[in-house]
Amino acid sequence: MKPSTSIQDYLKRIYELTENGLPASTNDLARELNVRPASVTGMIQKLAAEKPALVEYQKHQGVTLTSAGKRAALEVIRHHRLLEAWLVQTLGYSWDEVHEEAERLEHVISEDFERRIAAALGNPTRDPHGELIPTADLKMPVDDTTPLSSLRASQSATIQRVVAADPNLLRHLDSLGLTPGIQIEVIEYSEFDNNLTVKVGRKVNVLGLNITTKIFVEIQK
């Protein structure tokens, strides 16, 4: 049976919070899901009791996904990211507007709908923010991008991915031309404040750590 919308949201957040290899804490989940910690404990216990279990859970030790849970999470994430790509491509949404809409649609589209938009988009590998889209057989491709913050003077790169949810930040980056697919070149690095001076097209901008750690690039050889 297909998990409820609530369960899908829990699994998706657990996936995201455990990408660093560590279990997700009750509090972190509560914050991400806009729900009280007590509710999270209740849901986690339920997910751990499902057959097959969707999460691995030890009291007070946080929670991780089982393989069944991970599969269900990737299913939702695939829907979400394909939807974002599709809303941008076919309805002219901007990348700061798509998230909310995809957040609701992801739970109700059919597998047929999923196949149709994937095909219509040419089976894209990244969403409008550059996040990798899980494949049709629910494997997450490995991301080999590098944070812009680790580049130094004279290095050139292509922006692959921007990790930001805040629409204001996204619009700001858009206005600077810092979007996936764009070529950039690092002009200067300041070791005191970690600022990077970056050339984008013919414009040059000085970017702080708060921005350069959120942009992931592929370095030019």
Add this chain to the structure above:
Amino acid sequence: MKPSTSIQDYLKRIYELTENGLPASTNDLARELNVRPASVTGMIQKLAAEKPALVEYQKHQGVTLTSAGKRAALEVIRHHRLLEAWLVQTLGYSWDEVHEEAERLEHVISEDFERRIAAALGNPTRDPHGELIPTADLKMPVDDTTPLSSLRASQSATIQRVVAADPNLLRHLDSLGLTPGIQIEVIEYSEFDNNLTVKVGRKVNVLGLNITTKIFVEIQK
């Protein structure tokens, strides 16, 4: 506040069942909603108690929509029919496949999404089955079509609307070329079985009442 998915479905069904001018019965609603009559009574009482009331209800006398209820129903119907049109246009769904998908999406799309697809489609007035789409300000246009069953020999007409939910019937009609926008001409009428012999393109078919009462046309002057 936006009504729940359940309430939206109740209001939509009540709208449809009361289009003939009569109140909708508990049993009919239960059948349409795949729910038990007792559940319908419960929900109806709740909808009648809302402020403002969404339905008018007298015990044992059936239920009708208030103006607030009708507005909420038209909102859902507009979503449904725009979605159907859009799924057919942009994702290549056939008219027998769209209904189910739209039935789920209608509850979760934003008003922004609604505006975008309406604009992308050129503000269409009918969905793929020819059903009228409520306007953006939630008025239902008047339908002035005539059932094909009432035409007689030598009359010509354009198909406007096909009232059928059964995918098999829809596919059959599609195979006969009986779809909205198509020109037809009545060759012969049989008063014994009410069959109509109809020319569609260069093909001629004999259609029974079960089909001719489901096809609505605009008669050529």
Add this chain to the structure above:
DNA sequence: CTTAAAATTTAGTCTTACCTAAATAATTTT
């Protein structure tokens, strides 16, 4: 190592939207 603070879990409620079984009302049949 003991205490204070923070995180987590338990216990008990609430709301929504269903259900079944039983009671009542309305409609048909005889």
Add this chain to the structure above:
DNA sequence: AAAATTATTTAGGTAAGACTAAATTTTAAG
């Protein structure tokens, strides 16, 4: 007009998923 049938409502439950308040554990500080 009474009896039988059908439709509808009431009463009492269940399941999901949230919440608050209180109890317990874990972690951090002194």
